[in-house]
Amino acid sequence: MALTGVSLIAFLVVHAGLNACIWANDNGEMFNKAAHFMGSTVVIRIAEVGLFIGIILHIVQGLMLEFENRSKRTIGYQVPLGNRGSKWYSRSMGLLGTLILLFLIMHIYHFWTPSRLGGIGNIHSLQPVEYNGKEYHNLYAEMITVFQSLLIVILYVLGCISLAYHLMHGFRSSFRTLGLHNERYYKIVSATGVAFSIIVPFVFAMMPISIYLGWIQ
Amino acid sequence: MEHYTMNLTLKVWKQKNKDVRGSFETYRVKDISSEMSFLEMFDVLNEQLVHEGKEPIAFDHDCREGICGMCSMYINGRPHGPWHGTTTCQLHMRAFKDGDTIVVEPWRANSFAVIKDLIVDRGAFDRIIQAGGFISVNTGNAQDGNNIPIEKEKADQAFAAAACIGCGACVAACKNSSAMLFVSAKVSHLALLPQGAPEKRTRVLNMIAQMDKEGFGACTNTGACEAVCPKEISLENIARLNKEYLGAAATIDK
Numbered sequence A: 001m002a003l004t005g006v007s008l009i010a011f012l013v014v015h016a017g018l019n020a021c022i023w024a025n026d027n028g029e030m031f032n033k034a035a036h037f038m039g040s041t042v043v044i045r046i047a048e049v050g051l052f053i054g055i056i057l058h059i060v061q062g063l064m065l066e067f068e069n070r071s072k073r074t075i076g077y078q079v080p081l082g083n084r085g086s087k088w089y090s091r092s093m094g095l096l097g098t099l100i101l102l103f104l105i106m107h108i109y110h111f112w113t114p115s116r117l118g119g120i121g122n123i124h125s126l127q128p129v130e131y132n133g134k135e136y137h138n139l140y141a142e143m144i145t146v147f148q149s150l151l152i153v154i155l156y157v158l159g160c161i162s163l164a165y166h167l168m169h170g171f172r173s174s175f176r177t178l179g180l181h182n183e184r185y186y187k188i189v190s191a192t193g194v195a196f197s198i199i200v201p202f203v204f205a206m207m208p209i210s211i212y213l214g215w216i217q
Numbered sequence B: 001m002e003h004y005t006m007n008l009t010l011k012v013w014k015q016k017n018k019d020v021r022g023s024f025e026t027y028r029v030k031d032i033s034s035e036m037s038f039l040e041m042f043d044v045l046n047e048q049l050v051h052e053g054k055e056p057i058a059f060d061h062d063c064r065e066g067i068c069g070m071c072s073m074y075i076n077g078r079p080h081g082p083w084h085g086t087t088t089c090q091l092h093m094r095a096f097k098d099g100d101t102i103v104v105e106p107w108r109a110n111s112f113a114v115i116k117d118l119i120v121d122r123g124a125f126d127r128i129i130q131a132g133g134f135i136s137v138n139t140g141n142a143q144d145g146n147n148i149p150i151e152k153e154k155a156d157q158a159f160a161a162a163a164c165i166g167c168g169a170c171v172a173a174c175k176n177s178s179a180m181l182f183v184s185a186k187v188s189h190l191a192l193l194p195q196g197a198p199e200k201r202t203r204v205l206n207m208i209a210q211m212d213k214e215g216f217g218a219c220t221n222t223g224a225c226e227a228v229c230p231k232e233i234s235l236e237n238i239a240r241l242n243k244e245y246l247g248a249a250a251t252i253d254k
């Protein structure tokens, strides 16, 4: 759980950094080139396979953990302990993870499928775009198209909020699970975790918002 | 604080034995002194029930001074009641006011079967200790404790972990019914001391194996255990247990 969680966190950093290129305001040139680089290097392609295995392991193990833990108390309490003992999001990792999963399915369908599988069967492919005589996929244009819908923008923002709370618990918890018991280091990790859990999902959420509101040309 | 008396309504879990399902019963007690302990209030109620020819409520207790870990009561949604770092026997009635309704339930976890009313079977904890929560010492004279130098900070941490009284409140509070805080306290207090070193790896592996066998849930670091532990055992011990376990699993030669 912790190992796959930490790998997913590492992926988020790369993903957020790369996508931030859309704010270069160069009609997506920098972003498209960066995305092309990610799609064409063999190292990244191998990492992509690793990422998919990691996500699937994390989801399967997460759901199994949730159901197994729920089965340990057949008769519950009349009066729950609730927030007196722990944070609501710490107790809702299975729910938050499932919301992220639903988001991921939509997200993969929006961008990964046309970019990697476009042209196969009746999957639509991305428009081409040319920079310095070389042809690239215009993933940027696809983003602009997708984020014209207010409903989709709202679903993306909700996905980011779920991610924020999932990480608010998951970041520090993974270090505990891996055995970090030094209280001083743990305080540093905790503070980093809180900052990470707010900043990264915020950056992600700003992408559809900026496009919808026309802040990016 | 000023002494006062109160009348209370109690909703208590009654269950005949392990095999039948119980239910809540409502009782009323009068003129309870604010200086009584929670268990003394139960004594008053039980005496009243005996006088009325009814069956008294079965509850566990022994030392009544916060050291044996027997007094398992889940009071108004919190193990050991509303006070922080306090066992049920050390909880005083001044924590309540006249007219209050108090709900008292047994620990709930499939690994802690309810035997009768508020009494649960915590034998699983004993079996976890038997699996490795000790050091093996040959008989003979006890040597002088000060022969083995131990740094002060480690000794203090070991002492703090050793304060665990095995009450099971951590399991009762945990949404996963996990026993990790208990096991971590028992592994930590030996892992921190030189006396614990020779059996360090088998201890942690065997205790965790027994914990899983007893059917406790898996820890997700929510922190509910630490919040309710009457001995304020720190979550840091769970991280230490994880480190000990990972280290032992990676290097064990058996």
Ligand code: HEM
Residues within 6 Å of the ligand: A001, A002, A003, A004, A005, A006, A008, A009, A012, A058, A059, A061, A062, A063, A065, A066, A090, A093, A094, A096, A097, A098, A100, A101, A104, A166, A167, A169, A170, A171, A173, A174, A175, A177, B219, B220, B221
């Ligand atoms: C981008 C996506 C995700 C990231 C970055 C992420 C990250 C993490 C991290 C770091 C942990 C903590 C590990 C630990 O305490 O040992 C965790 C735990 C967990 N995750 Fe995820 N996760 C993601 C998606 C999902 C999904 C899709 C699910 C699916 C259903 C899920 C379900 C869980 C569950 C149930 C836990 C364990 C709860 C706990 O330890 O308290 N996660 N996640």
Ligand code: SF4
Residues within 6 Å of the ligand: B163, B164, B165, B166, B167, B168, B169, B170, B171, B181, B182, B185, B225, B228, B229, B230, B231, B232, B233
């Ligand atoms: S860790 Fe605390 S709550 Fe758990 S058994 Fe020990 S004393 Fe009781």
Ligand code: FES
Residues within 6 Å of the ligand: B060, B061, B062, B063, B064, B065, B066, B067, B068, B069, B070, B071, B087, B088, B089, B090
């Ligand atoms: S009766 Fe011994 S700790 Fe409460």
